[in-house]
Each structure stands twice: as structure tokens, then as C-alpha cells.
Amino acid sequence: MSLDVPTAEGVANDDTSRGKVPDANARYHVAFYIPSMGVGGAQKVTATIANGLVEAGHRVDIVVSYGGGEFTDALDDAVRVVDLETPRLPFVGVLASVPALRRYLNEEQPDVLIGAMMHANVVSVLADAASGAETTVALTEHNTVGVRHGRKEALTARIAARLYGSADSVIAVSEGVANSIATELGTDPESIAVLYNPIEVDDIAAAATHPIAEQTPAREWLSDPSLRVLFTVGRLEAAKDLPTLLRAFARVHDERPETRLVVAGTGSKRDELESLASSLGIRERVCFPGYVENAYAYMGRADAFVLSSRHEGLPTVLLEALACGLPIASTDCPSGPHEILDGGELGPLVPVGDDEALAEAIGKVLDDPVEDARLHSRAEDFSVQAVTTAYESFVASLVDDR
Template sequence: MTSASVGAEPDLAFYIPNLTVGGAEQVTVNIVNGLAGRGYDVELVVSHPGGELRTAVADSVAVIELADVRIPGIGIGAHLHKLAQYLGDTEPDILISEKTDANILCLGAKRVAESTTTVVPTEHIAFGMMPDESLKSRGVRKVAAQLYPAANDLIAVSDGVADSLGEKTAVDRGDISVLHNPVEITTVQDRAHEPVSHKWIEDPDTDVLLFVGRHHPQKDLKTWLRSFKRVNDTLPDTRAVIAGRGSETETVRELTVELGLTEVTSIPGYVDNPYRFMNQASLFLLSSQFEGLPTVLIEAMACGCPIVSTDCPSGPREILADGEYGRLTPVGDVDSIATAALEMLDNPTPAAVLQDRAADFAPQTVLNDYEQFIETRLG
């Protein structure tokens, strides 16, 4: 184990496979930093070293790197014994894991180590909603459904995720704690005013429709582009910015060419400061097929950016309060998404209203809930 020496019985440990850019990864960093700032002895355990978010982890949080072992087809399962060794040597009072495969690993490591650590799996996405799952993904979900009833506790990031776990596993819905993701609202708003190098973003007279996130089938960027095509046909001066990267990036580029949108669409890849983009964009458009509690919507609201989102399971309806703070549309419905986008461009939600709602997800509020959850389990 590298990067930091293993401490003696920390209050809390969190496990996530890596610290590359992603919603669950950023949320985990926010939580460990916040709890460490409140005086908890926190360790962050990862399988793989490095990652863009590594430098964002507070100095007060020890980062434990298990080993950079990669075995095709096994993934983080190759680190079962290393994690079991960590639990046996360290015995944190509570280990909170993030993401389904990580949850399985932690529950398995607890058994191997015969550890007394309270293991708490966290689900960030509506359980069992992944369309066209691979054989491996289906296997991971089935194993998780079998193991979750034996977990000490279970965390869901939204009511919708909790409901899906209650429906698709043997865990009683009343035994699932809903803890929202904390979002560093102040940091987001501070960074929203930093300059960035993008001509459309920095042009106050250009209406930009924005997406920020992974280019993954879950996000349904094909529907996003087709919806923007309808908007651009009506308002030719609009522009699209699709920031991020992923397995669908080349597909997105190819569809941009096919739809004749290359001159009005920018695909800049990973952007270090997406908040400036949100601050200047006219609309944030989310076309996801499913989510958990999409942090990106909260960040966009913190920047005062109007929102149109699919009413996917789950999170957008919860964040937007049944449509009070943004438009909700059916999943995959290009006409409805385009119509909602045009209406929002014509009559945007006031920035101050959005920012007030975003404050409900600020760290102080969410970390209070985490503290209450933790203290009841520390005894």
C-alpha cells in the first residue's frame, strides 16, 4: 500500500476505485474533505493511483492506494485481498463504499478479513436501470442484490435511488438512508467568474446550449444532438457545447457531421473549469436515460443556468422539485426536449431562483446529515 501510511483505527474510511473525473468521484472527495474539516479521522482508499481529482483531496485526508494491479475481466476484484488486509490491519469504525462494484468488493473484503468494521455501500444510480447491460454488469448487479441485505446499512443519494433498491433487492426501503451529494456551491460560484478560452462561451450575445459530463450511452447524447438540431433549425444563431469525454465521443462527432452541425457545435473534451461554461450558457440540457442525483444539474443551478432535463429515474425531478426549477421532459423524446429548450430560452428561470435552490445541496446541509448518520453508528 502506498501514498500514505496506514493509520491506527481511523473513525472513517471511504473506498472508491480511482480518482479520475466523475460524479461519484467528485462527490466522494467533497465528503471526505468536509468530514475531515469537521474533525473526523478520515482515510480514502483507492485501488488505482493518480487521477485528476487526486490533488483535490485535502492534506488532512490520508490516501491509501491498494495496488495498481489490473487483470482483464476481474477489474477491482483483483484487490480483494489487499482491501481485506487493510481492514484487518486498520479496522476503521465505518467503511463507506461508492459505486456498485466497489460495494461488492468492500462487503467481500469484510468477510475475508472477518472484520468488525461497519461497511456501508452507497448507490449513486437508480438500481437495475442500466439498459443493454453487459454480461459483467448484469453479474455485478445480481451479486449486489444478493449481498446488500447483509450490509450493516445502505446509503442512496436520492429518494428515487432508494425506491429502486427497495423494489429490486430484498433490502427493506425503510432501512435505506437517503443522503444527498454535497456540492461545493461557493467554490462553483467563485470559479464561474474565471475566464476561459472559448469564443462562444465568452460571447455574451451567443445563446449556448451546454452539456458537461461523460460521453456515455447513459447520457443519450444522440438524442441531445437531435434535439439541438431542432432548436438550431428554429434559432440558427444558437450554438452547442458538449464538454467532457468518454466511450461515445467519436459517435458524437460522427453524428454532428451527419446532422450538419459541425459549424455550430463545439466538442472541447475535458474542461478544467466547467462552471464558467455554466455561468455563460443560456441553457443546460441533460438528456440522460437514467441517473442517481446528477450533481451537474445542481452545479448548473448554482451558476444560475436554466435547465431542461429528461425526467429519468432518478434525481432530476427531485432536484428540480417536480419542475418548479426547470423543465422536465420524457426520456428520448426529441420533440419534447426541443420544445422545452425553446420555451426555456424564451422565458428562462431567474438565476437567483436557481441559486437559492442549489443552496439546499451545499456541504453544510448535507454534511450535517452525514454527521448524524455517522454518529448514530459510532455509538
Template sequence: MKHTAFFLPTLHGGGAEKVVIALTNGFVERGISVDLILINIEGEYLNQINPEVNVIDLKQTRALNAVIPLVKYLKEFKPSVLISHMSRANLAAIIAKTCARVDTSLILVEHNTLSATQSKLFRAKLFPFFMQLLYPKAEKIIGVSQAASRDLEKSLSLKSGSITTIYNPVVDDALGLKAKQSLKHQWLATDSPPVFLTVGRLTEQKDFYTAINAFAMVRKKIPSRLMILGEGELRPQIEELIDTLDITQDVHMAGFVQNPYAYMSQAAAFILSSRWEGLGNVLIEAMACGTPVISTNCPHGPKEILEDGKYGPLVPVGDANALANAMQKVLETPIDRERLIERANYFSVQRAITQYLSVIGIN
């Protein structure tokens, strides 16, 4: 049986981190030896790792600093496959494998839309150049949506069709069980005003500003509330906007929560207001809970998940008026919960695990 290793920066609360947890746990459940290599062993998801996963802490703060420890790991343990996630970890993995001179197959997984990704950090602006230079050295590159894969091929001048698409492992029995867990919050009581929910890191990418401005418009017409789950560097600015709009009493910023599904299952509707996504795991999670969803038609995942609006409205990025109109219509239109759940089940953990195993040559 092949010895498989996964590599990523940390296990802080994010979509890519959830994917790796699902894959590593799923691999060991199928009897495969798995190492999970972290640049730094920290993050909210640490307690979700299967005890049979061998966690290795490189004890570094940056991906570049992790190259030498990763070279040592590869030389000592010589895994059959190294599956790296997220751009900065991917670049470090390529350099480390080249320096280690081992036969380990390297698979890179990209979780975002490269052409749309924005960062104010100077080193991040250099990523596309180094990705174009180094990514062809990997045995396989995986994108998390069809459009994101094609975008990456174009951005890195790779051959069309050279990147394999595997949708993220999102839905399993555990999600359904967590969605049914008791949640005592006065806003979610039966006779309370409808609650809109949004979940994600408080970053520019997720564009909570548009969601909040849209909610402020809806609230003027329909008594309602907004809950935001997640943490991030923009919390002060988001709180300032909420205060400026004078809606503090109807917006609750709960921070990071271990079980967002209990909130999703009781929300009147879920909002994804992102400027860009690779796929959009939270959209699938909300649908799996039977919750109506509204999303920006951002590049690229939501359009594929919702099949061009078949399973929920798609609105222009950054358009608070359009988002507000969609939010209001969702409240007024009955939704077929079972239809949403059926669509979400396509993005199952087991399907993704089987596809990953096929890519690395394990049936």
C-alpha cells in the same frame, strides 16, 4: 476520532468521483482521519484531493482483482468505517470485509437507478443477482435520491425504508468562485448567439443524441450554438451524428474541462438529456451558477431536484421534439437566477457531510 476509509474504482471525471472528493476533503477539514482507497490511482480529479487525505493505490484494473489487496488493507489498518461507492466497488468491498473478519462498519453508496441501468457487458448483467445476495451484509446502504433508494429496495427485495437517502454534496463556496472565473471563448462573447450547454460522459446513459437532434431543430428557428463538455467511448458516433445533421459549425465538443462552472455561468441554458440518473449532480451545478435548466424526466433524480418542474421543464426521455420546444421556451422566458441558486444551495456539501457523519456516528 473514528478512522474512516472511502473506496471507489478511480477518480475519472464523473459524478460519484466528485462526491467522494467532496466528502473526503470535508471529513479531513473537520479533523477526521481519512483514507481514500482507489482500485487504480488514475483520473482527472486526482489534483483536487486535500493533501491531508491518505490516498492508497491498490494497483488493480478490475474490482474483483482488488479484493485481496483490500483484505490486506482492512486487516492492517482496521478502519472504523469503510464507505464504498459504485456497484462494482461495493461488491468487492463486501467480499473483502467478509474475508478480512474485521469489525469495520461497511456503508455502501449507490449512485444510479438500478432498474434503469443498462450495460452490454455480461458481468454487469449479473450485478443485480450478486447485489441482492450480498448487499444485506452491509451495515448501511445509502441512495442519492429518494426515488433511487426506493427503486434499489424494490430491485434487491429489501425492506421498504431500509435504505437511507442522502443527497450528494454538490454546492460550496468553491463552486461559486469557479463559476466567476474568467473564460475567454468567442462563442460566449456578449453579442454572440445563445449557447446551450450539456456536460457528462459520452455514454449511452447521457443520451447526447437526443440533445443534439433537439438542438438541430432549435437552430433552424433561432440562431444558437451547442457546447458539449465531457469525454467517453461514444465520441466518434456523436461526431458522426453532428456531421450528418450538418451542424458542425455550431457544435463544439470541448472534451473534459477542469472547471465546467465557468461555462455554466455564461451559457444561455443547460440541458440534461439522460436516460437515467441516480440524482443528476450537473443539473444542480448549473442551477447553482444561476443558469436556466431543462431536463428529461428520467428515473429518478431530476424530478426531485426540479420539484416536478417548478425550477425547470421536464420532458420525456428520448423525445427530441419535446426537448427542442422546451429549449426554445427557455430562451424566450425570463428566469429568476436567484431562485435557481437558492434551490441549488439545498444540495450543499456541508449538509451532506453532516448527514454522513450522523450515519457513521460522528456528531
């Protein structure tokens, strides 16, 4: 790459790791950079892909700015964690990791460096541009470009957009995300690869049979064969558009008094949602259990899963619902639901914000659900094995094209 970037020595300490011995017989050396391995969707995905790649015989490093984190414990012993020991500097954040990541690239010379999320993408491009390594850099985009909110996120997005053209490739987690990158940022479509996030299909299906831990009305509803229970889980925030779901459920309940709704998750909108449920006259028919220990146990017992989001990237909850054999009704939001549900063949898709259409879709799912076998078969397309194979092919193409 030919990007002039100033460097500053001594901003980060020398690399440290868990002491893994590199595998000299590994076909490729793949490094993922992510600020930390704490709780988060990107961290879970990174751990799962890393484990899949080492199991397939590749050498894998996960490079972090800040050590520790819950998902470190989920890694295969063969995955090496490299802690850049980045100082926490005000107003600088993970950008302070650039010098240490540059040194890592020069010393370790991985075949491919994958930035695992937005902030990591910026650091990855800057560090590579300042290094003399021949490493190929790929950046990961989890969200549809153009729907970010907040001043800080918007600034980061603008910076990343300017740097995307300097990367060798961009990984999009769905076709919709890929299209948004090409149209909104002007990125060459040929440099964009669609690689889905993986799920542990068999583990999810097994967890769906476990008992529900929380003592809430939802537990009683899900064990009552006379009731039809709708389920959703996620952050109780504006992007999920749960008011539309509540209004849709109110319509459904008017015609089907045996229905109930469980809205799992935490967030700043909970009080507003409970107030809306009360004003709609459905408060006693809606349960907000908060954080649940095992959402799959709810999925395994519910009659339908409903997604009302305004926007997504690749909604993992839909993949998990498929793995549980749970019929789905969803908004046709950008992006993910359309391709996950095969254009509506595996579950109805409705316009964002249309509670009447969503209510109709819910009724359709309750009356004529898609067969479990078809749903589970689609989930297999997102299995760890399938996604690992796709990543192997992707890495091979990057290295072979160098």
C-alpha cells in the same frame, strides 16, 4: 454479519499509509474503501466528503487497492490514505484486496466502512464478513438499478445485489436510486439512506467567471450578446442520448436562428453526432469542443443548460449548472433530475427521447428563465457543508444503533 466467505492469506501486502497520526479525540473513525483515487466521479465525491468529515473533527481513512491517483492530492492533510498494495491479478481484479482489507478492519477497527462504488461494495462486504471487526458497513449506489450495460458490469451488479442484504446500510445518491434499490433488489427501505453527492458551490460560482481557455467557435458565440447559446457537457455515449438533443436543437433553431449549441465532452459517439448534425442542417451552429478545461466558464456565459440523458443516478452537471445560476431543461429520466429540479418547479422536465417536447422546454427556458437566486439557493442544498452534516448524522445513527 453471518456470511461464510473463504479467505486467502498473503494475497495483498500489509497496509501502508501517508503516516498520519490518528486523532484520539475524533468522535468517529470513518473509513472509505475505493479501488483507487484516480480520475473519476466517485473519487471526487469521496475526496470531498472525506475532507468535510475531517474538518468536522472526525478521523477518516481512505483505503485503496492501488496507490497514487490524482485525487489523492486533493485530500486534506488530516485524511489518511491506506494503500493495500493489491497485486494486479488477471481475472481477479480488486477482489484480490479482500484479505488485506480484512486485516485492515481487524487492526484498525473503524466505526464505519463505506464502500464508495460498485466494485468496492463487493470487496467491502466480503472483507467485513471474513473479519472479526465490529465495524458497521455501508455500501454506496450511484446508479439507478436495472440500467447497467455490459457483461462484466451486469455480472458485478448481480453479485452485489446478492450481498446488499448483508450490509448494515445502503447509501443511495438520490431518492430515485433508493426506490430502484428497494424495488429491483428487494432491499429493506429502512436500511437505505439517501445522501446526496456534494458540490463546492462557491468554488464553482467563482470558476464560472474565469475566461474560456479553448479557441473554438463556442468561445466566440458565448461572447456575442446577439446569440442565445445552449450548453451541455458529458460523455458522448449512448446513455446521454445526444441525438435527441440535436434533433430538439434543430427544431429550436428553425424558429430561433440566433441560437447555438455547445456539446462539450469526449466519447465514442462523436463522429456519429457530427454526422447527424450535418444531416439535420445544423453542423455550423453546433460546436463540439471536446474536453474543456473549465466547463463552469461555459456555464457562466450560456443561456441554458440541457440534459437529454436516458438515465442517471444524481447528475452532478445539473447541480453545477444550478451553482452557476444557469437555467435548465432536462429529461425526466431515472433518476435525479426530478428531485433536483423540484418536480419541474426549477426547470421543465420532459419524457426521455422526445425531441419535440425537449425543444418546447428549451424555448420555455429561453423565454422565461428561473431566477438566478432560486437556482443558487437550490444548489446550496447540495453544498459540502450540507452533505457533510448529513453524513455525520448518518454515521452517528449507524454507530448508535450497533
